[in-house]
Amino acid sequence: MSTLPYLDAATLERLVPPGRAVDVLEDALRAGLDPETTPQRSVVDVPAGQLLLMPAAAGRYAGVKAATVAPANPGRGLPRIQGTYLLLDGETLAPLAAMDGIALTSLRTPAVSALAVRHLAGPGARRLVVYGSGPQAWGHVAALREVAPVAEVTVVGRDPGRARALAGHCRSLGLDARSLTSAQEGETHEAVAWADLVACCTTAREPLFPGKLARDGATVVAVGSHEPGARELDGDLVARATVVVEARAAAMEEAGDLIVPIRQGTITSGHLAGNLADLIGGRVVTGPGPRVFKGTGMAWEDLVVAAAAYEAWT
Template sequence: MKIIDKETIDTVLKYDNLIEALRQVFQSTFTMPVRHHHFYQNTEGIENTLILMPSWTDTYIGIKQVVVAPGNHSKNLPAIHALYTLLDAVTGEFLAQMDAAGLTSRRTACTSALAASYLAREDSKTLLIVGGGKVAQHLAQAHSVVRQYDQILIWTRNASKGADVVSSLQQIGFSKMLYADNLEEAVRRADVISCATLSHEPLVKGEWIKAGTHLDLIGSHTPKTREVDDMAILKSSIFVDSRAGAIHETGELAIPIASGILDPNSIKGDIKELCCGEIKGRSSLKEITLFKSAGLAIEDLAAALLVYEHVILSAHV
């Protein structure tokens, strides 16, 4: 069994290739059971989440094991720790294990970009990223593959952290990066808004969102947390990565469904239906679209296979 480190993953997973790999896997046949969520209180009284995410095709099985620890920000540690295991579906042989934190961040950002390729206006010029974690840096790069932005804004609660994100992206060639110190003003300007936070309460208000905007919501990962308010939900045409996950696992949709604000039957479709052309994406320039991502195990398998196949090919050169 091969052990694949984070450095290899970061080198191999190019944004354009991963976006296309995700598109292809959503167009293929696969099996993806509902993932297992287990919530537990750690010794500090903070609720952590253990997530087990299996998926498979005719040839490969993948399993991701994740712990989400929101309190890690105070320890200068990542909020997400994860390990990915790849197996041969025919023999059951363990083929590889790899650090899944970087894998998760990149596939999450690239899935958002893939959805935006169907849902964001083609003339979108301003991207706003809300959040300053690892995913935020990948979001700027992934979304820039599918749309040509004149300006990319970053907003974080901690201005210093946001400035660091801007600086790091500028250093790798993203000269159009700017820190936004006023969230409302940034939302009102943005054509695409991508939120990747651990916020428990809505940050983005529907009254701020202009016609034609695309909302990409990543951060809400429990039924108790959300990043936008009810008005944003009411104004939007809603798409999801999967109905089973997004409706029940995320407060973004579970809370307004429980209160009667949102009818789950009004959800337009999922990412597989978009990729297969079974449903239409954006229908007008003024439509506000919303993509809610809970994260899918098949996305991890697509990313892991890109890495594994590169390692195997490199070993035979």
């Protein structure tokens, strides 16, 4: 009996660099993948947090990610999110490979954001503000550099040491970088006001900054939450912005950044300019204000990147 291959974090990073991940996601959408048809994630609350199940099928493959969210884990020195991905043959549903689910998430989420930025941001997007200092923040710096001429990075984090570490990493890449703490409100607000790109990669449940600060033409991505009551962006920003989501159906179930202002009457569901397939297909018309991409993470994204890794491995 053969052992099921396991692709660990280092292998995934080697097989599918950030730029490659962006390209395979775009290729899948251009080939006709419809984000609206992907099964939505199932979430089961347990005493320690949540169990998540994310299945998808497209083309030659099917797959499922089993992930866990344990909010107390960082205090134990453990990851908040853990998981495993199982890739299957699309015709026989025979298992092909297992993969590090967290490494896969850390790769595909920034790649999805970067794909949106590729089509939303202006050509001179040099100044980036990153909220957060965890794996997603690191991943977004790497992925956004693949699609925009990022030269300056401001890292805003609750943990000064982790924020400094990410800023130091950015400097090692040749970027002009600094770190701020969330408490340095004046400086963080000034950074947002000058930013071309803002990446929100946090576990915040309330808006991170006043939306009025984001200038017209700036692009803001928010990926920190898939809960309808949590948000990183306020209603003012969302109302001013051209808003793109991964899929309308998923956003209306999980994107608190949109659900809360809809409930408050700030916007209606008709405010959404389109999903990622619409954006890639040139069917999104950007207005004069900021541009917002709200991502909650979807199973088709895991499948596309996992399939690319498997094909590169074989």
